[in-house]
Amino acid sequence: MMKSLGALLALGLAGLQFLAVLAVVFSSYITSQKALLDQARDLLRDVGANTVVHSQGFLNPAEGAAQLAARLAQNEVVASDDQQRLEQLLFQQLQITPQFAGLYYGNEDGGFVYVMRSPDEPGVFRSKIIAISAEGERSTRLIWRDGDFNILRSQLDPADRFDPRTRPWYIKAQAERAIIWTDPYIFFSSQQPGITLAAPVFEVEHGVRGAIGVDIEISMISVFLASLNIGSNGKALIINSNGDVIAHPDQDLIKTATDEGGLRFADIREIGDPIARAAFGPLAASGSIPVAQETASEFVYEGNRYVSNMMPVISEKLPWTIAVYAPEDDFTGVIKRNRAMNIWLAVLVAVVTAIVGLALADFIHRPVRAFAVRTALISQGEIDADAPAPKTYRELERANEALVQEIVARHAAEREYGETFNMSSRGMAQIAHGSGNFMRVNQRFAEILGYDRDQLIGMRFADLIHPDDAAPFADSGILTKDDFVLNRDLRCIGANGEAIWVTVNAITILDQNGKALHAVLTMDDITQNRHAEEQIDRLNKDLSHLARRDTMGQMASGLAHELNQPLTAIAQNADSALVLLDRQGGGNPELRDILTEIEQQSLRAGDIIRALRGFIRKDEFPPKPFSLEDLLKQMCYLVRAEASDARVTITTSLPDDLPRVVANRVQIAQVLINLLRNAIEAMATQPDAAPREIGIAASASEEFVTVCVTDSGPGIAPDLNLFAEFETTKAGGMGLGLSICRSIAGNNGGSLWLDDSVSRGARFCFTIPVYQPKVTPLQD
Structure with missing residues (x-):
């Protein structure tokens, strides 16, 4: 019976451990295989997303070419016949943009300026200029230049018959009147894969003047794909919407010869990558490329399982699909091999454990067997009952007695401490050493944070701290350091998500050997006190702002009063000068224009000052209908000198049927001037x-006209309240301009706001009521 008990203990221990090891091995294999496959799919997805971002980042400079065309047209560089200047501009653009293989411009007369990279020629750049004379004669000149735009060689090419007007990029750009992308193709000169972007150039009087084109080599995308690490044997490629493979880690596979002796892209169904053909060729054959959404799949090639992923097209302009594949064994092969080894290791551990367990069971069971034998001998009368008991038995008995005494004493101390802990009027918590988790909290602590006590057990104090106050607690074990002492005010996040201000005191409890046992933390709720302090601060700030606004109003009213007199004198002097000029027989016309402008602007300044004074004094100025288009032209004219000094270009976009508006014209002019400046x-x-x-830009609805002023400046900081009084981003500003402008817009029946939808610069918009003429009913 006793031996059977020891054997069962040893065999049970070994058997349970064997089963536990097998369960861990198989569960680990299953979960690890699933996790690795999920990770593999995530990796393929990330590779696809990174390739999309890289491709877009590589081709985004081409969008700048369209903007270049617009700027060239606006500055009348393209519209002029100065082909040398245009060549220099294209040369500079080509130098700063390594993705461009060449830039060119063709006009409606057949003229053509082309600048391209030419590493194998006498110079690193080659230009081709086709000039058309007024009599219709054409001449073609080839120019080789170095990096400093110096001419190394120049010659005429009388046999050239190239006409840009017949090229697909020119025809498509003219037809669509917008930036266009061609399908990728193999460049004839460099025999490298590339794509062409073209944009029309407009002239105000003549419509489309010509088109600018940009050749972009996309071979660097294949280089990027080759640098990707997708498992051990995975690859990524880019497929065009027509099935052509336009980028692949092995660039030689994407080119194939045509019947005419040229080169074209290889189709996915014929590419020299057999795994890519097996993965994506059937999709191309069924017309499923491109895919509408991200598509993950698995397939088998020559007995090996693969995972693949396809991304949606990059954009409507670039209908390219990113395709990625990788062998499944790249991610799960190691764990499969480890599974078999771990099973044999589990068997070996079980055998060794059984032997050790048998010996351990016999050692543990020996004192019990000795006491059983002694009892049997006493019952048979072979030994005296007073015979000394086995030594091991007495040691176990004394140890048991001492242990019982310690347990009783500890329970008494814990009971006393527990009552004090639970009944305390302050929030209290015990924090485990090492993990930083709550071991125990009292009811007051849970009430302050809004949690149940059971919910807090196992949580960490650092998880409850407001993110703005969490910096000192970035180290998760700070509360359990041996020398840690804390006494500070901070914010915690309650169960309802609201911030709670608390005063926290915490210390680390050490044992007699100086080893940390746990931390004790106390907490008091001071939220109401904090809110009272914040309310007092806001009231003080409001009183300060009211005092400053009253002072500014008095000062502005005084300035308006004082400035009226000199402005009146200026207007009268200008009028008198015009009268004297008339008496002298007309005089100089330019002098008359200057005097007239002085008189008009002084009168306008007087109107503005009177309007400002009336606005400050809350005088009533009845709104009147006026043409917003005329006012916009006048304001642009007024700030043209400032804009010219700052090299700023101002453009307007107004609908043809912009209705009249009703408001105080001078005040609306002030809003426009403030926004423009x-x-x-x-x-x-x-x-x-x-x-x-x-x-x-302006747009109209039935009730309002909306005016938006957009700039390409640095933009507005998100934490700045521009419309608050005395808030400003200018070193010498007072922070009143936008606040007054918003008040003016509101007083005239509209509103003013900052439109944060623009990606660059700032856009301010305001509304003005549309003038609704009163209709007098007909009398019978």
Whole structure:
């Protein structure tokens, strides 16, 4: 019976461990295989997403070519006949954009300027210029240049008959009147894969003047794909919407010869990558490329399982599909081999454990067997009952007695401490050493945070701290350090998601040997006190703002009063000068224009000052109907000198049927002037190469006309309240301009706001009511 018990203990221990090891091995294999396959799919997805981003980032400079065309047309560089200047501009653009293989411009007369890279020629760049004379004669000149635009060689090509007007890029750009992309193709000169972007160039009086084109080599995308690490044998490729493979880690596989002796892209069904053919060829044959959404699949090739993934097209302009595949064994092969080894290892561990367990069971069971033998001998009368018991028995008995005494004492201490802990009026918690988890919390602690006590057990104090106050607790074990002491105010996030201000005190409890046992933390709710302090601060700030606004109102009213007199004198003097000029027989026309402009602007300044004074004094100025289009032209004319000094271009986009509006015209003019000058000042500090453009657009609805002023400046910081009084981004600003503008817009029946939908710069919009003429009913 006793031996059977020891054997069962040993065999049970070994058997349970064997089963546990097998369960761990198989469960680990299943979960690890699934996790690795999921990771493999995530890796393929990430590779596809990275390839999309890389391709877009590689081709995005081509969008700049369209903007270049617009700027060239606006500055009348393309529209002019200065082909040398145009060649220099294209040369500079080609130098700063390594993705471009060449840039060219063709006009409606057949003229053509082409600048391309030419590493194998006498110079690193070659230009081709086709000039058409007024009599219709054409001449073609080839120019080789070095990197400094110096001519190394120049010659005429009388046999050239190239006409840009017959090229697909020119025809398509003219027909669509927008930026167009061609399908990828193999460049004839460099025999490298590429794509062409073209944009029409407009002239105000003559419509389309010509088209600008950009040749972009996309071989670098294949180089990028070759650098990707997708398992051990995985690959990524790019498939065009027509099935052509336009990028592959092995660039030689994507080119194939045509019947005419040229080169074209290889179709996915004929590419020299057999795994790619097996993965994506059937989709191309069924017309399923491109896919509408991300598509993951598995397939078998020559007995090996593969995983693949296809991404949706990059964009409508670039209907390219990113395709990725990789062998499944790249991710699960190691774990499959480890599974068999771990099973044999489990068997070996079970055998060894059984032998050790048998010996251990006999050692543990020996004192019990000795006491059983002694009892049997006493019952048979072979030994005296007073005979000394086995030594092991007495040691176990004393140890048992001492242990019982320790347990009783500890329970008494824990009971006393537990009552104090639970009944405390302050929030209290015990934090485990090492993990930082709550071991125990009292009811008051749970009430402050809004949790149940059971919910807090196992959570960490660092998880409850507000993110703005969590920096000192970034180290998860800080509360369990041996020398840690904490006494500070901070914010916690309650169960309802709201911030709670608390005062926290915490120390680490050490044992008699100086080893950390746990941390004790106390907490008091001070949220109401904090809210009271914040309310007092807000009231003080509001009182300060009211005092400053009253002072600014008095000062502005005084300035308006004082400035009226000199402005009146200026207007009268200008009028008197015009009268004297008339008496002298007309005089100089330019002098008359200057005097007239002085008189008009002084009168307009007087109107603005009177309007400002009335706005400050809350005088009533009845709104009147006026033409917003005329007002916009006048405001652009007024700031043209400032815009010219800052090299800022102002453009307007107004509908033909823009209705009249009803408001105080002078006040609306002030809003426009303030927005335009703010935009000019914002862009004046930008680097010279940065764009400096202001766009004014207007649109009308039944009740309002909306005017938007958009600039290409640095934009507005998201944490700045521009419309608050005394808030400004200017070093010398007072922070009143936009606040007054918003008040003006509101007083005139509209509104003013910042439109944050633009990706660059800033856009301010305001509305003005549409003038609704009163209809007098007909009398019978």
